[in-house]
Amino acid sequence: MAYSIKVNGTSHSVDAPDDMPLLWVLRDLLGLTGTKYGCGIAQCRSCTVHLDGEAVQACQVRIADVGTRAVTTIEGLASAGTLHALQQAWIAEDVAQCGWCQPGQIMSAASLLAKTPHPTDAQIDEAMSGNICRCGTYNRIRRAVRRAAGGTP
Amino acid sequence: MTALDRRTFLRISASGAGGLLIGFGLGCKDKAKPKPSPGPSPSPTPTGDGTELNGWIRIDPDDTVTMIVPEAEMGQGILTGVAMILAEELDADWATVRAEHAPADAATYGRQSTGGSTSTRANWDALRKTGAAARAMLIAAAARQWGVPLAECDTEPGKVVHAGSGRSERYGALAAAAVHETPPDEPPLRDPARYRLIGKPTPRLDQRPKVTGEAVYGLDVKLPDLRVAMLARPPTFGGKLATLDATAARAVPGVRDVVEVPAGVAVIADHTWAAMKGRDALVVTWEPGPNAGLSTEQVSATLRELAPGGVVVRADGDAAKAIAAARTKVTATYEVPYLAHATMEPLNATAVVRDDGAELWLGTQAPSNVQQTGAEILGCAPDQIAVHTMFLGGGFGRRSQVDYVAEVLQIAAKTKGTPIKLVWSREDDTRGGYYRPSSLALCEGALDGDGWPVAWRQQIASPSILERFGPLPKGIDDTAVEGVANLPYALPHVHVTYGKPDLPVTVWFWRSVGSSQNAWSTEHFLDELAHAGGKDPVEVRRRLLVDKPRHRGVLDAAVERAGWGTPLPAGRARGVAVHESFGSVVAEVAEVSIETGAPRVHRVVCAIDCGRPINPEQIEAQMESAIMYGLSAAMHGAIHFKDGRVVEGNFDTYPVVRMREAPVIETIVLRGDAPPGGVGEPGLPPLAPAVCNALLALTGKPVRSLPIRLA
Numbered sequence: 001m002a003y004s005i006k007v008n009g010t011s012h013s014v015d016a017p018d019d020m021p022l023l024w025v026l027r028d029l030l031g032l033t034g035t036k037y038g039c040g041i042a043q044c045r046s047c048t049v050h051l052d053g054e055a056v057q058a059c060q061v062r063i064a065d066v067g068t069r070a071v072t073t074i075e076g077l078a079s080a081g082t083l084h085a086l087q088q089a090w091i092a093e094d095v096a097q098c099g100w101c102q103p104g105q106i107m108s109a110a111s112l113l114a115k116t117p118h119p120t121d122a123q124i125d126e127a128m129s130g131n132i133c134r135c136g137t138y139n140r141i142r143r144a145v146r147r148a149a150g151g152t153p
Numbered sequence: 154m155t156a157l158d159r160r161t162f163l164r165i166s167a168s169g170a171g172g173l174l175i176g177f178g179l180g181c182k183d184k185a186k187p188k189p190s191p192g193p194s195p196s197p198t199p200t201g202d203g204t205e206l207n208g209w210i211r212i213d214p215d216d217t218v219t220m221i222v223p224e225a226e227m228g229q230g231i232l233t234g235v236a237m238i239l240a241e242e243l244d245a246d247w248a249t250v251r252a253e254h255a256p257a258d259a260a261t262y263g264r265q266s267t268g269g270s271t272s273t274r275a276n277w278d279a280l281r282k283t284g285a286a287a288r289a290m291l292i293a294a295a296a297r298q299w300g301v302p303l304a305e306c307d308t309e310p311g312k313v314v315h316a317g318s319g320r321s322e323r324y325g326a327l328a329a330a331a332v333h334e335t336p337p338d339e340p341p342l343r344d345p346a347r348y349r350l351i352g353k354p355t356p357r358l359d360q361r362p363k364v365t366g367e368a369v370y371g372l373d374v375k376l377p378d379l380r381v382a383m384l385a386r387p388p389t390f391g392g393k394l395a396t397l398d399a400t401a402a403r404a405v406p407g408v409r410d411v412v413e414v415p416a417g418v419a420v421i422a423d424h425t426w427a428a429m430k431g432r433d434a435l436v437v438t439w440e441p442g443p444n445a446g447l448s449t450e451q452v453s454a455t456l457r458e459l460a461p462g463g464v465v466v467r468a469d470g471d472a473a474k475a476i477a478a479a480r481t482k483v484t485a486t487y488e489v490p491y492l493a494h495a496t497m498e499p500l501n502a503t504a505v506v507r508d509d510g511a512e513l514w515l516g517t518q519a520p521s522n523v524q525q526t527g528a529e530i531l532g533c534a535p536d537q538i539a540v541h542t543m544f545l546g547g548g549f550g551r552r553s554q555v556d557y558v559a560e561v562l563q564i565a566a567k568t569k570g571t572p573i574k575l576v577w578s579r580e581d582d583t584r585g586g587y588y589r590p591s592s593l594a595l596c597e598g599a600l601d602g603d604g605w606p607v608a609w610r611q612q613i614a615s616p617s618i619l620e621r622f623g624p625l626p627k628g629i630d631d632t633a634v635e636g637v638a639n640l641p642y643a644l645p646h647v648h649v650t651y652g653k654p655d656l657p658v659t660v661w662f663w664r665s666v667g668s669s670q671n672a673w674s675t676e677h678f679l680d681e682l683a684h685a686g687g688k689d690p691v692e693v694r695r696r697l698l699v700d701k702p703r704h705r706g707v708l709d710a711a712v713e714r715a716g717w718g719t720p721l722p723a724g725r726a727r728g729v730a731v732h733e734s735f736g737s738v739v740a741e742v743a744e745v746s747i748e749t750g751a752p753r754v755h756r757v758v759c760a761i762d763c764g765r766p767i768n769p770e771q772i773e774a775q776m777e778s779a780i781m782y783g784l785s786a787a788m789h790g791a792i793h794f795k796d797g798r799v800v801e802g803n804f805d806t807y808p809v810v811r812m813r814e815a816p817v818i819e820t821i822v823l824r825g826d827a828p829p830g831g832v833g834e835p836g837l838p839p840l841a842p843a844v845c846n847a848l849l850a851l852t853g854k855p856v857r858s859l860p861i862r863l864a
Contacts, residue, residue: 017406020426028381028424033373034366036546037425038497039579043804046497074366083365090364094356094770097778098228099363100497100546106364129813132804134497134547135228136781138815140774 005066007032008076018064023047025063026073034074034103044132046100048107049073055111074103077110086110089148097135105131109145118149204328206287207336208261209239209280216311216325218245223255223262224272225518226359227548228778229833230771231272233357235280237768238273241350242284242343245324246311252358257520257540265520268553268662270735270831273767277829285340287331294331295322310349345765345826352824354770359544370544371516374503376572380409382564383428383576385435386417386585389797390657391442394418398436405431414563416556421568425576444657445797452794453488455654456593460614463652464628466638470646472597475608479599483685487596487674488858491792492589492663493807498546499582500557504565505572510537511562516545518553526555530562549782550662554587580802588792589663590616592633594674599646604686605696608646611637611674615667616660617653628653632662636671636732636838641704642679642697658794664782665834668734672838673787673845673859676730680846681855690729690846691717703762704731707740710760710821715742722746725755728846730839735831737763741780741839743816745847752861754784754816754844759836761820764827772832773820779836780818785809787841789860 002015007030014029021040026032026049038046040059047058050072077084083091086106096102105128112119112127119127124145133141143153203213211219220236232252240250257265288308295313296303299320306315314321345351362368387393399411402420407427412419420431476482502515511527520540527538545552561575577585592615599608617630631638634651663669683693691712698704708731715727724746731740744756759776766772789808793800801807845856848863 017426017430020424024424024426027373028426031375032366033369033375036497037372037499039804041579041803041805044497044579074364078365087364091356091360094360094774096228096357096360096363097230097774098497098545098547099359099368100370102363103366125813129811132497132809132811134495134549134782134785134809136778136784136810136815137774138781138810138812139777139818141812 003063003066005063005071006068007071008073014063016063018062020063021059022049022061022063022066022071023058026058032073032075036100036103038101038132044101044104045108045130046104046132048104048131050107050111053111053114055108074107077106084110085148086113086144089144092147093140093144093153095137095140095144097137101131101133105133105141109141109148112145113149118151119145204332206290206328206332207283208255208258209283210243210287212324212328214325216246216249216323218243218250218324220250220252221255222252223265225267225516225542225545225548225552226254227267227516227518227545227552229775230357230768231267232359233355234273234767234771235276236358237350237355238277238280239284241348242281243288244308244310247350249311250358254542257524257538259521259524259535266522266553267518267548268550270833270835273829274736274831281342282340285342286336289337289340290331290334291324291327293334294327298322298330351767352765352769355768356770368544370498370546371503371514372498372501372546372576374514374543374574376503376505379503379572379574380421380423380568381425381428381574381576382419382421382561383432383578384417384419384560384564385432385437386581387439387442388584389439389441390444390447390586390659393440393442395438395440401434401436402431405434411435412564412567414560414567416560416563419564421564421573428576429578441797447657447794447797449490449793449795452591452656452658453593455656456488456591456614459652459654460593460595460612463612463614463650465648466629466634466651467647467649469644470608472608472610472646472648475646476597476599476610479608480602481600481604481685483598483681485596485678485681485855485857487594487677489592489670489673490790490859491591491658491660492786492790493583493792493801494547494549494551494663495583495807495809496547496549496551499579500551500577500585501575502557502561503572503574504561506531506562506565506569508569510539511565512539512541513558513561514541514543515558516543516548516552517558518545518548518550519555522553522555523558526558527562530559531566549664550666551587554661556586579804583801583803583807584799586659587661588658589669590618590633590660592670596674596678598678598682600682600686604688606642606679606682606686606693607644609640609642609644610648612650612652613637614652614654616656616658618660618662618666620653625653632667634671635667636734637675639733640675641701641733643699644697664779665734665837668732668834668838669783669786672730672732672734673841676732676839676842677845677849677855680728680842680849684849694729694731703738704733706823707731707738707760707762710823711740711742711758714760714819714821715744715758717742726847726850728843728848728850730842730846732835732838734835734838737761737830737832737835739776739835739839741843743840743843743847745844745851747851747863750863752788752844752848752863754814757816757818757840757843759818759820760823761835762823762825763830763832763835764825765829766822766824767829769822772822775832776820776836777818779834780840781810781815783837783840784814784816784844787844787859787861788814791860
């Protein structure tokens with residue numbers, strides 16, 4: 001069935017079964033492959049995107065349930081050609097290795113900083129422990145979040 | 154295992170992939186080498202009219218220098234590392250340097266296979282010569298243009314200069330002429346004292362596309378008319394399709410076809426979701442085959458039974474006699490389970506089969522084996538298989554297998570001209586065969602009258618990775634005993650044996666291979682001996698590493714930084730381990746406490762001697778990575794079998810370390826001038842024993858099996 005969704009400020013019409021997860025709508029129908037598949041059951045959060053600013057796992061959101069909420073993906077995080085402070089911090093701390101989980105990590109961190117601009121280390125660990133990284137970049141992710149929050153990496 | 158060994162094994166592994174490589178006997182009508190289409194590339198490629206000075210270096214008129222890297226970027230930073238070595242000798246301006254994956258091309262690059270932490274150490278000389286030869290060609294072109302002797306010309310980053318006349322010219326303006334110059338056979342190499350890049354912490358070249366979502370991995374490949382396939386596979390080793398009713402699957406909207414292939418039943422659809430739903434809708438039954446009774450208990454019993462009767466790997470002195478005569482002896486049985494690699498990006502591959510061969514886009518550690526697999530399945534020559542290496546969302550050894558390549562080619566051969574992307578779900582990835590082998594080690598040790606270790610006997614039983622490649626020399630799989638066969642301690646009596654079980658579980662290289670379990674058994678057992686003798690674990694190691702200066706160097710560096718012997722908060726203890734693998738030596742000190750019945754690792758100090766460091770930044774990153782990967786295995790990792798099937802499926806049942814469990818890691822990279830050693834794997838082996846040694850110090854109890862389960 002036909003749905004209209006707004007992704008990164010642009011409206012799209014997609015023809016999709018109503019149970020199709022937003023993850024596969026983004027990746028396979030809209031070609032926005034920055035949002036990654038890792039588990040399909042909300043265990044790894046590689047597919048984290050924002051719905052009206054709220055971090056969600058795109059593998060768990062059916063296209064039929066998106067409604068009018070604005071979808072933001074990693075491709076829409078930078079504004080007017082300037083990378084988000086977190087993306088800049090990720091580069092400064094040389095965080096990514098294989099990089100597969102990092103869009104999800106960054107989207108989770110962006111949601112954290114939007115609500116808690118100056119998180120404690122414990123708040124960072126709590127907010128980011130839903131996201132799995134098999135390259136083990138956790139030390140650098142912590143530093144990058146602190147850096148983006150204006151603290152000491 | 155040496156670089157050469159691993160490379161040799163991978164060289165023959167395609168033919169050893171056995172049952173998966175069932176040929177269709179299609180034959181390729183056109184024997185001409187196909188021209189690869191301008192398909193997706195892992196990162197934005199400049200479309201300049203650049204000049205390739207050789208297979209590794211292309212220079213565009215705008216001075217962009219592209220390093221073409223035949224190794225696979227799976228997170229270890231090899232695109233950056235190889236580019237640094239080439240750029241050092243080319244005398245390139247680093248700000249203009251980018252890197253991309255080379256195509257599979259045996260004529261230019263020889264065998265392409267990334268594994269065994271070999272990319273830097275095996276190519277160190279060749280890369281420097283390649284960069285230096287290109288620099289010499291640019292100098293020759295400038296000298297010819299200016300009509301001055303070669304010897305009067307020199308380079309500065311990105312340009313050739315002539316001091317006498319004050320002239321200079323950019324590489325970008327010289328490259329087109331330089332390609333006609335003859336590269337010297339033995340170009341002069343830069344004096345290491347003058348290195349500008351090598352040894353300097355350097356950010357990765359692929360960082361930005363990986364934080365913007367622009368980096369293209371195998372699963373991200375887009376092509377016109379692309380179909381997505383998922384495969385239903387027999388759930389047991391040696392199982393076969395019994396009955397199939399695809400009616401419901403075909404009725405799923407978006408499903409195009411259901412085809413039987415040797416690997417199973419493929420559902421071909423317009424998109425991944427339809428393929429998943431279609432596969433779920435298959436009504437399929439399997440002949441379980443001969444291994445329906447396989448269980449973890451059976452594996453364990455087999456290893457236990459086999460371990461005492463193995464073939465001798467090493468025999469120094471007379472360990473049996475020394476142990477029998479000793480007043481203080483320690484015996485211990487250590488056991489580790491099978492492990493999945495669990496790369497973050499599940500396995501996948503995209504292929505289109507045509508009359509003249511095939512073209513693939515995928516994350517692979519082994520492009521040459523991909524070509525060989527294609528040649529065997531399609532009945533054509535390897536160079537008729539074009540391979541585009543995309544970014545790898547993790548490898549850890551798993552992507553040096555070609556099982557998923559064989560699968561996608563089997564399917565794509567049935568949809569000629571239409572590209573197929575084969576997607577593995579996370580559950581497929583966990584259950585899809587190819588595991589770090591299980592292993593069991595019977596250890597016996599003896600102390601002298603003063604409490605120092607004098608005798609060591611270790612009898613290992615572990616499935617063989619290498620037997621698939623041919624008969625094992627003397628019945629020994631070197632990967633199963635690495636780290637024990639070369640136990641570094643100066644003991645008068647050492648006895649090591651190996652027993653090879655026949656088990657149906659397919660096993661494969663997993664980050665640090667045999668060292669992943671053998672460093673644990675040897676280093677933890679050494680602490681058991683130290684504990685029994687009332688000795689400090691660091692003191693025991695220093696005493697027994699008397700003729701191992703590199704081991705002592707990293708040990709001293711790590712314990713000093715860690716504050717060994719200084720007070721810790723109550724309930725916390727330190728453990729140390731040191732291990733050599735892949736040409737490098739690493740020591741780690743872990744600080745551990747027990748929280749709610751489980752170990753909590755607070756801090757790991759790591760020191761590595763990898764010879765001359767190329768990029769200390771990435772060496773640190775690889776130590777952090779290997780420590781977390783090793784910690785996941787030590788804390789959580791286990792693949793179990795029940796009724797012939799893998800029990801674990803997704804990250805809920807195969808958990809890995811998350812940030813809340815992640816220790817703070819401090820790495821010391823020792824500066825040496827020996828040729829570079831490996832970096833991707835050697836940080837892993839010392840982690841588990843360092844943690845278990847801390848637990849032994851804390852509780853007085855050893856850990857005899859992994860993952861760690863405190864009673």
